[in-house]
Amino acid sequence: MKIKAFAPATVANVCCGFDVLGFAVNFPGDEVILTLNMSREVTLSKIVGDGGRLPLDATKNTAGVAVQSFLKSIGKREGVEIELYKNLPLGSGMGSSAASGVAALVAINHLMGNPLTRGQLVVHAMEAERIACGSAHADNVAPCLMGGFVLVRDYNPLDVVKIPATKNLYATLVHPHIELKTSDSRRVLKPTVNLKDAIAQTGNIAGLMIGLTTEDYSLISRSLKDTIAEPIRSAFIPGFEQVREVAVKAGALGSGISGSGPTMFALSPDHALAEKVGEVMQLEFLKSNLKSEVYVSKVNQEGARILD
Numbered sequence: 001m002k003i004k005a006f007a008p009a010t011v012a013n014v015c016c017g018f019d020v021l022g023f024a025v026n027f028p029g030d031e032v033i034l035t036l037n038m039s040r041e042v043t044l045s046k047i048v049g050d051g052g053r054l055p056l057d058a059t060k061n062t063a064g065v066a067v068q069s070f071l072k073s074i075g076k077r078e079g080v081e082i083e084l085y086k087n088l089p090l091g092s093g094m095g096s097s098a099a100s101g102v103a104a105l106v107a108i109n110h111l112m113g114n115p116l117t118r119g120q121l122v123v124h125a126m127e128a129e130r131i132a133c134g135s136a137h138a139d140n141v142a143p144c145l146m147g148g149f150v151l152v153r154d155y156n157p158l159d160v161v162k163i164p165a166t167k168n169l170y171a172t173l174v175h176p177h178i179e180l181k182t183s184d185s186r187r188v189l190k191p192t193v194n195l196k197d198a199i200a201q202t203g204n205i206a207g208l209m210i211g212l213t214t215e216d217y218s219l220i221s222r223s224l225k226d227t228i229a230e231p232i233r234s235a236f237i238p239g240f241e242q243v244r245e246v247a248v249k250a251g252a253l254g255s256g257i258s259g260s261g262p263t264m265f266a267l268s269p270d271h272a273l274a275e276k277v278g279e280v281m282q283l284e285f286l287k288s289n290l291k292s293e294v295y296v297s298k299v300n301q302e303g304a305r306i307l308d
């Protein structure tokens with residue numbers, strides 16, 4: 001009655017898909033250990049790796065909230081103890097809050113005999129996101145649960161679609177050592193979008209969908225642009241333009257902000273190139289006196305998984 005689960009980092013938005021597109025990587029990610037007990041309460045016994053910054057209160061922690069939402073929906077009042085092992089940095093734009101919630105959800109679903117599909121778990125993970133940043137966006141949690149590139153076609157009612165995308169893409173994630181809260185990065189956005197920007201964004205997201213499904217690298221490359229969030233948020237990332245430029249010059253198909261930042265991502269058609277892109281991006285961040293971590297991974301196809 002004890003289980004360990006892993007949920008990976010995710011790149012939300014992918015430039016042109018603000019709040020509607022994301023993909024998962026293989027690592028890094030968060031881990032949880034869930035143990036059933038007789039208490040009929042959901043509790044967090046420990047969190048490792050957060051520097052004491054995350055709440056142990058299960059009604060305020062993404063892992064606790066996700067498990068509570070899940071149990072309520074299946075009409076069970078189980079006692080669950082959660083241990084959370086954070087490997088993803090907080091406020092990084094790598095889907096840290098999503099990974100904790102999703103790992104806990106996949107674990108509790110498994111312990112209960114998998115009553116819900118991965119797609120059906122998305123709403124519960126969204127509740128965790130609401131607690132974490134005030135907005136129940138699904139573009140991290142859906143790919144974290146389902147793997148690959150996932151489109152949130154609609155939020156009301158929720159319609160989440162796994163894209164039959166090429167499996168031959170490698171992601172470079174470069175996490176500069178600054179922290180941005182998603183809630184802050186959302187607050188700065190304008191509530192309305194002008195028609196010209198909306199047209200450009202629509203063309204690019206449609207182009208990216210076609211590029212991904214037909215493995216048209218040139219089309220993917222032309223479509224990795226964001227006219228909505230990036231023009232505003234890039235100001236919070238020192239050297240943003242230059243970092244993106246060196247990534248593309250080195251051969252990446254495109255580069256942009258991962259989720260709400262400050263992590264920047266790039267996509268490449270092969271592993272060696274993705275590594276090289278990471279090196280040049282890291283060097284470029286150093287010019288702004290920013291140290292960073294680089295993660296290179298194939299786009300993850302399975303999403304979160306049970307470890308034992």
Ligand code: HSE
Nearest residue numbers: 012019137139259260
């Ligand atoms: N789509 C969300 C945002 C992702 O950009 O605010 C947050 O990780």
